[in-house]
Amino acid sequence: MWLLIAFIAIPMIEIALFVSVGGAIGLWPTLAIVLLTAILGTHLVRSQGLAAIGNVQQSFNELNDPTEPLAHGAMILIAGVLLLTPGFFTDAVGFALLTPPFRSAVFQYARKRIKVQSFSMGGSTGASFHAQSAKRHSGAQENEVIDGEFTEVDPSTEFAAKQDNQVKKPTHSPSGWTKH
Template identity: 35%
Template sequence: MSRGRGRRWAVVLFVAFVVMPIVEIVVLIQVGQVIGPWWTILLLVLDSIIGAWLIKREGRRAWAALRDRIETGRMPHRELADGALIVLGGALMLTPGFVTDGLGILLILPATRPLFRRLLTSYATNSVVRKTSPGPTGGGAVVRGEVIDPPE
């Protein structure tokens, strides 16, 4: 692993395990001071129930779309990205707190998922290009082929 990638992962882990819990605690305290502790707990429980329902509904839709796409012999680009975003959103919904729940819901909702799908696709494309381009950071591999199913 290169030094830059190692540092990047260290920052990601620091944010995930140190910064986010602090942010969640601050937000929980602020919400609790405004609406009271019992209403805050009730809101977290309702948030979890709605999130679980949403994950189940969108997960089933994504699975059906993936199966349909595969059965018709087409590449399931969009469906795989949607599935990954729903799983990530579900993981965020499992963590207690309003910030991660809000981000999780944004990843799961059909109205906002296309934005995150584009970000995920862009990240994946840049990662593949970086690894396969010639040079000190790339592998130099060239894959020749023909596009059979153009992107939608």
């Protein structure tokens, strides 16, 4: 229901603002403002988007909860879409989403309304995950078991298979393209 209201209300707000601003300053200045906000918005979204990607990578590298940097990145993406959409209302919301304090307020509001039931990274959860990663990074090793599958190869059949494929023998000189 809210989505339907937004799809009806936002275009009506934009039309009213276009008529009001266009009547006050004229057609060409109105179009110039719309074009200028799209160009400026694209530049700001690009620079802040790169910073957001860096924050997400840093949270993954430090094994921190990436929820907030991902949310900021998503809001920057939404801001870019809003700034490229012609209109004064969408530009105002887009520019607001480009300010970190506004994004933080939106994130805190959403965090209060959304309940996360479980969270896991790398197959482990909670403190055990952080303890395992700290142990890995500190160089401490226990008796580690690596599971795997293997197939025993009979040396005589392997040599016959290589001859069938006409593999070069080690007595050949290197071609210059590869190192032997």
